[in-house]
Amino acid sequence: xxxxxxxxxxxRRFASCATAAAAGWIMTACGPRQLREMPRARIRKALKxxxxxxxxxxxKNVTVSGAPALPxxxxxxxLDLSRCIGCRRCVYACVEENNQSRDPxxxxxxxxxxEKEKGIDFAHAxxxxxxxxxxxxxxxxxxxxxxxxxxxxxxxxxxxxxxxTEPDGIVVIDYDWCIGCRYCxxxxxxxxxxxxxxxxxxxxxDVNPRMHVLGNRxxxxxxxxxxxxxxxxxxxxxxxxCVEVCPVGARKFGNLLDKDSEIRYIIDNKRVLVLKxxxxxxxxxxxxxxx
Amino acid sequence: xxVEVPPPPFSEGIFPCTxxxxxxxxxRNRRVLTEMHTDIVFKHDAEHRWCLDCHDATDxxxxxLASGERISFQESYKLCGQCHGEKxxxxxxxxxxxxTGYWNGAKQYLLCAHCHNPHNPRFRPLAPKPAPLxxxxxxxxxxxxx
Numbered sequence: 001x002x003x004x005x006x007x008x009x010x011x012r013r014f015a016s017c018a019t020a021a022a023a024g025w026i027m028t029a030c031g032p033r034q035l036r037e038m039p040r041a042r043i044r045k046a047l048k049x050x051x052x053x054x055x056x057x058x059x060k061n062v063t064v065s066g067a068p069a070l071p072x073x074x075x076x077x078x079l080d081l082s083r084c085i086g087c088r089r090c091v092y093a094c095v096e097e098n099n100q101s102r103d104p105x106x107x108x109x110x111x112x113x114x115e116k117e118k119g120i121d122f123a124h125a126x127x128x129x130x131x132x133x134x135x136x137x138x139x140x141x142x143x144x145x146x147x148x149x150x151x152x153x154x155x156x157x158x159x160x161x162x163x164x165t166e167p168d169g170i171v172v173i174d175y176d177w178c179i180g181c182r183y184c185x186x187x188x189x190x191x192x193x194x195x196x197x198x199x200x201x202x203x204x205x206d207v208n209p210r211m212h213v214l215g216n217r218x219x220x221x222x223x224x225x226x227x228x229x230x231x232x233x234x235x236x237x238x239x240x241x242c243v244e245v246c247p248v249g250a251r252k253f254g255n256l257l258d259k260d261s262e263i264r265y266i267i268d269n270k271r272v273l274v275l276k277x278x279x280x281x282x283x284x285x286x287x288x289x290x291x
Numbered sequence: 292x293x294v295e296v297p298p299p300p301f302s303e304g305i306f307p308c309t310x311x312x313x314x315x316x317x318x319r320n321r322r323v324l325t326e327m328h329t330d331i332v333f334k335h336d337a338e339h340r341w342c343l344d345c346h347d348a349t350d351x352x353x354x355x356l357a358s359g360e361r362i363s364f365q366e367s368y369k370l371c372g373q374c375h376g377e378k379x380x381x382x383x384x385x386x387x388x389x390x391t392g393y394w395n396g397a398k399q400y401l402l403c404a405h406c407h408n409p410h411n412p413r414f415r416p417l418a419p420k421p422a423p424l425x426x427x428x429x430x431x432x433x434x435x436x437x
Contacts, residue, residue, distance in 0.1 A: 073395075080386075088420035104429045127423060133416040198433070237393040248414065249389035249406075261394070262385040270386075290381060 034161065035174045035213065047213060054209075054217065062209040064217055067235040069168035074256040075229055076169070077240075078266045078286040079143060083250035086111050086134040086141030090242035090251065094145075097230060097241035098216040099208055101200030108194065108227045109145045109242065116140055120275070146171060146192040146227035147275065147283035154184035154193060163224075169284050170229050172214040178223040185224060189276050193226045229253070256284075266290075294383065296402045299364040306364075308351035317348050334411045345370055345409075371403045378403075 035043065047066050054062035091109045100106045112125035116138050125142070135141065148171050155163050155171060162177035163184055185193040199221040211217040212232035219225050230240035234253070243251040254261035263286075266272065270288040274281075311327075321341050324331075333341070347353040353361045354370050362369055372379030381387035385398060388406065392398040407414065424432075 085414070085417065086419060087417045088422075091423075092420050104433065105424045107423055110423065128425060130419065130422040132418060134419045135416065234394065237395045239391060239394055244389070244391045246389060247406075247417065249387065252386060252390075254394045258395070262390070265384040265386055290386060 034177050036164065043213075050211075050213065050217065054211065057218075058204050058207045058209070060204070060207065060209050062207075062211060064211045064213050065232055065235075066213045067231075069166050069170075070235060072255075072257055073168045074284075075148070075234060076254065076256045076263045076284045076286065077148070077229065078252040078263055078272070078288050080248075080250040080252070080290045081140060081142065081287050082289045082291045083248045084111075084141045084143060085248055086113055086129070086136075086139075087247060089245045089247055090143060093241045093245035094227070096206065097208055097233070098228075099202055099211070099218050100225075101196065101202065101219075102206070103201050104198060106194050106196070106200065106225075108192070108225070109143050110191065111141055111143045113139050113141055142275075142287070144190055144192065144275070145285075147190050147281065147285040148227075148229065150282035150284060151280060153187040153189065153279075153281060157183040157187045159183065166214075168235075170214075170231055170234075171226075172228060172231065173224060173226065174214065175217070175219050175223045175225070180222040180224070182224060189279050189281065193224050195224050196221050294368070294400050296365060296368075296400050297405070299367065299402055300405050301364075306352070308346075312351040319343060319348060331410050334413070335409065365402075367409070368403050371409075 035046075038046070043066050047064050050064040051062055054064065088111050091107050091111060094100070094109050095102070095107055098108065100108060110127050112122070112127055113129040113136070114121055114125050118124060120142065129136070129139075148165075148169055150165075150169070152165060152171050155165060159181060160177055160179045162179065163171065163173045165171050180195070182193075182195055185195060196219055200219055202218060207218070208216060210232055212228070212235070215228045215231035230238075230242075234240060239253055240251075243253050252262045252266060254263035256263055256267075258264065266288050267286065270290055272286045272288045274283045274286060324342075345354050347355045347361055350361070353363060354367055355361050356370060357373055368379060368382065378387050382400075382403070388401055388403075390398045390400065403409070403412075
């Protein structure tokens with residue numbers, strides 16, 4: 001080294017790089033951040049803001065919860081195929097509880113009618129059955145919504161990291177982070193994800209004001225949504241809305257880690273199956289035959 | 292172990308049964324009722340059973356088990372469970388029948404009779420809620436027929 005000006009770092013260059021780096025750091029730290037990376041204090045602030053926005057928009061006292069997963073809880077669901085009569089009470093209870101768009105119509109639960117002769121056969125299932133009375137002779141019904149897979153294909157394909165599995169097993173979507181590419185819809189083998197092609201509309205009176213930020217808060221246009229096991233209810237200890245409305249008691253919900261739960265009783269004592277087992281998605285949504 | 296349940300679903304004005312039955316002579320002969328309770332359609336192993344197999348003859352406000360033990364209408368699930376033992380087991384576990392309340396706390400149970408008419412227990416068919424709109428119907432509603 002002879003002390004002459006080499007190609008090294010000049011004072012000016014160092015200063016401008018350092019300034020740029022600092023500015024970049026400040027912008028990422030203070031700019032919009034994904035919900036699951038936000039510190040709790042900031043989440044609380046964001047929730048307060050959502051409370052205000054929704055309360056003004058719907059003219060009622062809306063609370064948006066950010067309740068995290070309860071420790072020691074792994075949710076699972078079971079549906080009794082020998083009982084379901086295909087009455088679709090669950091579909092509409094879900095729409096009301098979870099603030100789904102009435103126009104255009106969007107429904108998280110789809111009830112498929114299948115022929116008893118053929119067994120579970122998606123290729124010939126009919127979601128648009130409309131007889132005067134159900135059950136129809138010779139048919140059985142398979143309600144399908146998000147299966148909350150432990151090996152979920154949908155979360156893997158999201159290029160934005162906007163959908164993930166929570167510690168209690170619920171697969172959630174950050175509606176502020178979803179870019180609407182619909183890769184997850186293509187990846188889901190159960191058709192459980194739905195896209196808001198336009199601004200969803202819900203009559204103000206019908207809006208459920210008890211919301212969760214990852215659950216039933218009204219969605220903007222251009223994002224994907226789906227069943228969240230009624231996260232706003234189940235993280236407060238309550239049953240999902242579909243469980244409470246089912247007139248035949250076919251729907252069961254609980255904590256897999258609690259050996260006295262209904263769900264464990266079913267898995268221990270009943271014939272249990274999952275849909276499309278061969279895909280290795282490992283659903284948390286089980287179907288069973290109680291009889 | 293008794294389970295907490297809502298009041299049994301009596302037809303209006305029918306309970307207490309002793310309101311009428313108190314002074315009446317007891318006729319234990321199996322027969323078709325012609326004067327009262329004619330609205331009851333009995334389709335529950337009708338070939339082998341009739342009223343007094345479940346209803347107590349000496350005090351009509353009670354039911355009785357096969358053993359003769361008297362039980363209240365609140366505990367009628369024990370009576371049903373004499374034949375439907377596996378259903379009773381599932382019901383106690385929370386697997387047969389509808390539950391409301393808390394998955395990690397207090398749950399509300401229903402009696403068998405809240406969903407099944409004990410005299411005619413087969414679950415009655417229901418009218419389904421409307422079918423979902425087909426995607427084409429949704430587009431047409433917004434943009435007219437293409």
